[in-house]
Amino acid sequence: MDALDLARWQFAITTVYHFIFVPLTIGLAPLVAAMQTAWVVTKKERWLRLTKFFGKLLLINFALGVVTGIWQEFQFGMAWSEYSRFVGDVFGAPLAMEALAAFFVESVFLGVWIFGWDRVSKKVHLASIWLFALATNLSAFFILAANSWMQHPVGVVYNEATGRAEMESIWAVLTNNTLLAAFPHTITAAFLTAGTFVTGVAAWWMVRLARTKKAENLETARDVYRPAVRLGVWVMIVAGLGVIWSGDVQGKLMYEQQPGKMSSAEALCEGTESAEFSILAVGPLYAGCEDVAHLISIPGVTSYLGTGEFSGPDSYLPGVYDVQEEYAERYGETTADGQEVTYTPPLAVTYWSFRLMMGFAAFSVALALAALWLTRKGRISDNVWLSRLGILAIPMPFVANSFGWIFTEVGRQPWVVAPNPTGIDQVRLLTERGVSTAVPPGVILTSMIVLTLIYAVLAVVWYRLMHRYAIEGVPDAVRDESPEAQDPDDADRPLSFAY
Amino acid sequence: MDLAILWFVIIAVLWTGYLVLEGFDFGVGMLLSILPRGDKEHREKERRVLVNTIGPVWDGNEVWLLTAGGATFAAFPEWYATMFSGFYIPLLIILVGLVARGVAFEYRGKIADPVWARRCDQAIQLGSWIPAVLWGVAFGNLVRGLLLDADHQYVGGFWALLNPFALVGGLTTLTLFLLHGAVFVALKTDGEIRDRAQRLASGLAVVALVVAGGWAIWAQVAYSVTWTWGAVVVAALALLGVVAATRARREGTAFTLSAVTLVAAVVLIFGSMYPEVIPAVDGGNSLTIAEASSTDYTLTVMTWVAVFLTPVVIAYQSWTYWVFRRRLSTKDIPAPAGLSWQKIKDAAF
Numbered sequence: 001m002d003a004l005d006l007a008r009w010q011f012a013i014t015t016v017y018h019f020i021f022v023p024l025t026i027g028l029a030p031l032v033a034a035m036q037t038a039w040v041v042t043k044k045e046r047w048l049r050l051t052k053f054f055g056k057l058l059l060i061n062f063a064l065g066v067v068t069g070i071w072q073e074f075q076f077g078m079a080w081s082e083y084s085r086f087v088g089d090v091f092g093a094p095l096a097m098e099a100l101a102a103f104f105v106e107s108v109f110l111g112v113w114i115f116g117w118d119r120v121s122k123k124v125h126l127a128s129i130w131l132f133a134l135a136t137n138l139s140a141f142f143i144l145a146a147n148s149w150m151q152h153p154v155g156v157v158y159n160e161a162t163g164r165a166e167m168e169s170i171w172a173v174l175t176n177n178t179l180l181a182a183f184p185h186t187i188t189a190a191f192l193t194a195g196t197f198v199t200g201v202a203a204w205w206m207v208r209l210a211r212t213k214k215a216e217n218l219e220t221a222r223d224v225y226r227p228a229v230r231l232g233v234w235v236m237i238v239a240g241l242g243v244i245w246s247g248d249v250q251g252k253l254m255y256e257q258q259p260g261k262m263s264s265a266e267a268l269c270e271g272t273e274s275a276e277f278s279i280l281a282v283g284p285l286y287a288g289c290e291d292v293a294h295l296i297s298i299p300g301v302t303s304y305l306g307t308g309e310f311s312g313p314d315s316y317l318p319g320v321y322d323v324q325e326e327y328a329e330r331y332g333e334t335t336a337d338g339q340e341v342t343y344t345p346p347l348a349v350t351y352w353s354f355r356l357m358m359g360f361a362a363f364s365v366a367l368a369l370a371a372l373w374l375t376r377k378g379r380i381s382d383n384v385w386l387s388r389l390g391i392l393a394i395p396m397p398f399v400a401n402s403f404g405w406i407f408t409e410v411g412r413q414p415w416v417v418a419p420n421p422t423g424i425d426q427v428r429l430l431t432e433r434g435v436s437t438a439v440p441p442g443v444i445l446t447s448m449i450v451l452t453l454i455y456a457v458l459a460v461v462w463y464r465l466m467h468r469y470a471i472e473g474v475p476d477a478v479r480d481e482s483p484e485a486q487d488p489d490d491a492d493r494p495l496s497f498a499y
Numbered sequence: 500m501d502l503a504i505l506w507f508v509i510i511a512v513l514w515t516g517y518l519v520l521e522g523f524d525f526g527v528g529m530l531l532s533i534l535p536r537g538d539k540e541h542r543e544k545e546r547r548v549l550v551n552t553i554g555p556v557w558d559g560n561e562v563w564l565l566t567a568g569g570a571t572f573a574a575f576p577e578w579y580a581t582m583f584s585g586f587y588i589p590l591l592i593i594l595v596g597l598v599a600r601g602v603a604f605e606y607r608g609k610i611a612d613p614v615w616a617r618r619c620d621q622a623i624q625l626g627s628w629i630p631a632v633l634w635g636v637a638f639g640n641l642v643r644g645l646l647l648d649a650d651h652q653y654v655g656g657f658w659a660l661l662n663p664f665a666l667v668g669g670l671t672t673l674t675l676f677l678l679h680g681a682v683f684v685a686l687k688t689d690g691e692i693r694d695r696a697q698r699l700a701s702g703l704a705v706v707a708l709v710v711a712g713g714w715a716i717w718a719q720v721a722y723s724v725t726w727t728w729g730a731v732v733v734a735a736l737a738l739l740g741v742v743a744a745t746r747a748r749r750e751g752t753a754f755t756l757s758a759v760t761l762v763a764a765v766v767l768i769f770g771s772m773y774p775e776v777i778p779a780v781d782g783g784n785s786l787t788i789a790e791a792s793s794t795d796y797t798l799t800v801m802t803w804v805a806v807f808l809t810p811v812v813i814a815y816q817s818w819t820y821w822v823f824r825r826r827l828s829t830k831d832i833p834a835p836a837g838l839s840w841q842k843i844k845d846a847a848f
Binding site: 059060062063064066067068069070071073074076077078079081082084085087088089090091092093095096097098099100101103104105107108109110111112114115116119120164166167168170436437438439443446447450451454458461464465468469472492494495496497498499 | 547550551554555556558559561562564565566568569570571572573574575576577579580581582583584585586587588590591594595597598599601602604605606607608609610652653654657793794796797800801804805808809812815816819822823827830831832833836838842843
């Protein structure tokens, strides 16, 4: 493998890994903040117990998101320095803004939240978890602004003299329509992840306690875990609808902005009206279009996803061949060093990642409906199938998130900065031109192996901690630790929390 | 004023924030096995005192690094690209250290087990010693210059980064961070550990005066400009002040002065680089501020963002230091709250 392939694999591994933890933090932080708000407002102890319980899981998860995030910012310069030179004038700004506007808030106020239970007033403490939650979401906005710009560059011009993309309007970059669709899609997917997580864990506990038939356990199931299940279910329902809606908006934009991504996702070889949605395709997808056979298809659905029309002339979608022909004409059949360029992404990866993204998200739908029904009108459930479904469903949105990003990023290939067909056509960069030229392949291979090994160890630790803290359940005894609830004469008491 | 020059100064300010704040984090991490004394149980308590002096703040401190990195990317793409790809291996090692350290801070108390705590302490120490040295090596190389070709690609190779001047630079940051950490511990703790930190700090200040002073004079003679002698004098006076202040048990003053030393070090480093961001060496090319910078438009946007947000960040970050101002001693440390190792091992859904 050459430096390019290695840098690609490294980017894929580290980015997918980083994004295992990020969505749970984005979604769970506001849920924990909501639980704590419920405690402060209603003074009901159950909400404090749930805050402590899910708060601990949030912290275990957040730690890995943080430490794997540093590499994300650094690897653009380290492994993709030519990309960085080309885009830095515009791409660096949202990254710097993320650090200044969001990441400082996150890190500082999370510190206040973790250690501040007995140091700051109840209101200030509550405000810190909300600031943390808002900042994690704001972080996502800036990072997606940077990514959306790679999918659909706006607000820039190409400078012939410097050979780089130069920003003309930060406003255009931050209101990119690709971003305005990707942001809600990512955020609702994060809430779906967190909603599934909360429902899955709480439903498992509710069923477990209900099956003991002991009065005090039934009380805990009803009083503590059922409200958490209901909260998670409603978050899943609202977030799920948001995911579908925002995904639909994205599909239509993608058809305009990155037709190659759309046609590859559908393994649509020839352009057609009323394009069918393929559920199962066989044949050597990896080899390209030639021998693909669609076994199960729904007429018109792909056209609807792309154009909003099931049939008729407006439902026309270009195929892989059409995109190749058009792009070859526009951007040249060969690169500067004479190699032929394939202007559509790898078919098998885009086709399957698109379907797996949607398919894995479906587990959440099943859990939401089952939990909603089984806990209707104040009921608690002792149905063991609910707890099994809950456990099964927890990892599914994580997998769906990963496939979503694999689809987005692989689908953009061969570009690292895809050309904007309606605008500044010259701002485009093939991925192969973005890799660092000064870094030998062996060095990238080394970092890839080192990071993969460390990440693997961390994944085991993370999983075992999450797992074990989840089965520890909500704490039995909680007390109001806030300064206003303390005896002022007891100023020398130990810290309420310490590492 | 030229915006690119303003951004050169802003980047220097961001690095100052990083080195002053994470400098004592690194110091505390490095002192984790050095300062604690007594029997096994007491040592563990003292280690927890140390970890908890920075527990609420270390992550916020580290964001200064991400901001410096992001700001360099936004304001000087060529500098970011050349420097980060040129320093690939040292940066990788630093990042591995930061990852190990961050996770160890957060997970140390999650399992109540002496072996687990030792492993986490090892990770914290590894993740503190390594970056403490390598940041100095990296900055030493920036002062000395890097071998760049005409396209501003670093072509010197990895081993050239380990030249004597840069290695002494690494020794310099190491001693400065150790000192800064010891002074911080003296400021933030109470009891025996405070006394020990104080004694250690006044000794380390003398060592730092020799090591950092030697490196600074080398930098001045070989690579720098006349006016940065001012920074060298300030640093030397500040270090002498640290010796006096720790002996007089004025920990606040000592901490301020060790921070001043780090500020002076950044002034020396950036002052000697100016007007280049990567000076030339061995007949290669240099990369100047003007060549490396973004367009005026981007710099204007980023200036507005920085001018509005940086004071706010400094305000709320300072406030958290006020919130957690209480000195810690072993009697403040509650019983371990983590789950037992047995429970972690037996986990089964």
